[in-house]
Amino acid sequence: MSPTNILHEQLHMLPRAVVESSVLSSGVLMRTSGGAALSRNLLDRFGVPQGSALSSFLSEYIVGQIMSEAETLALCGQVMIAYCDNIAVFGQNREDVNSLAEPLVSAARCSPYGAFRLRRTQSTRHISQGFIFLGYRLKWHSEGRNSYVEVDVADRKKEQFQAKIAELLPHCRFTRNVTRDVREQAMQEVKGYVLGWAEAFKRADDIKGLVRELLEEVLYEETAATQFAFRSILRSLT
Known part of the structure; x- marks a missing residue:
């Protein structure tokens, strides 16, 4: 059986044109049901390449x-x-x-x-105790005839967020040993990280308020100038 036909058999859920244009062109090495691999002279890798649309x-x-x-x-x-x-x-x-x-x-x-x-x-556990899924903490509440699901970011993700901000913070301070260029570059990195994190967890209840709360916990001992610079990032949140 030819390599093309073997791939069609193994990936029967894909249209033939997709197999030929995306799989074969990526050099994917498949195994037959009996365990025999296709020739490495034709295909030189196992699995779909990372980042492929097929993944x-x-x-x-x-x-x-x-x-x-x-x-x-x-x-x-x-x-x-x-x-x-x-x-x-x-x-x-x-x-x-x-x-x-x-x-x-x-x-x-x-x-x-x-x-x-x-x-x-x-x-x-019972859904009223809450559980973690995709970085969110989901918890079911029942109040009389009404019920709703509380959507929060998992504690571990919050800790990772604050750790990243704390890591970048020394380069964002208005001090003599931090040049303007370094500070502006660091603030741009912080802004990109904060906006990306907020977008990733936009399904959480009041994500903007949560980001503000997490930042305030990290910045509470910082100077007014540093806190003001971070507030400008909060204004960028939609």
Whole structure:
């Protein structure tokens, strides 16, 4: 069987034109179901190149296959949501959720597209206790007949944000040993980081207020001039 036909067989979820234009042209090395690799004289790498437009599509497809297989193995009615390789499991009780953990691990390990390893990062808890997903902390609240989901940024992400600001802060101060050029360059880097971080977590409740609070905790002992410079960054937030 030719390398082109093998790739069509392995990547049957992709249109033939996509395989030929994007996969073959990237020099992707695939393995047949029997484990034999295509000739390295023609294709010189394993997997899709990092940054390829195919990466997200193939990732979603493979994770979807793993989830479907896990549901078959579990034979129960849990609900799963996923983004890339981040999977959250919901059930009526703790046993429902825990019973799907091993089928997910097994389905990933036995996937025909590779032996993937899933790692559990959180223990089972009630949604009112909150849980972390994609860097957010989601917590369900019920007040009488009304209920809502509180969306906050995970504590670890907040700590990383403040650590980065603290790292850049010495170069932003109005002191004799910091030149104007160095200070302006550092402030531009801070601005880019703050705006990028706020955009990444824009789904959080009052992200602008959260950024202000986190910055104030880092800057509370800084001079008025330094604090004023950072306030100009806050005004850039939409």
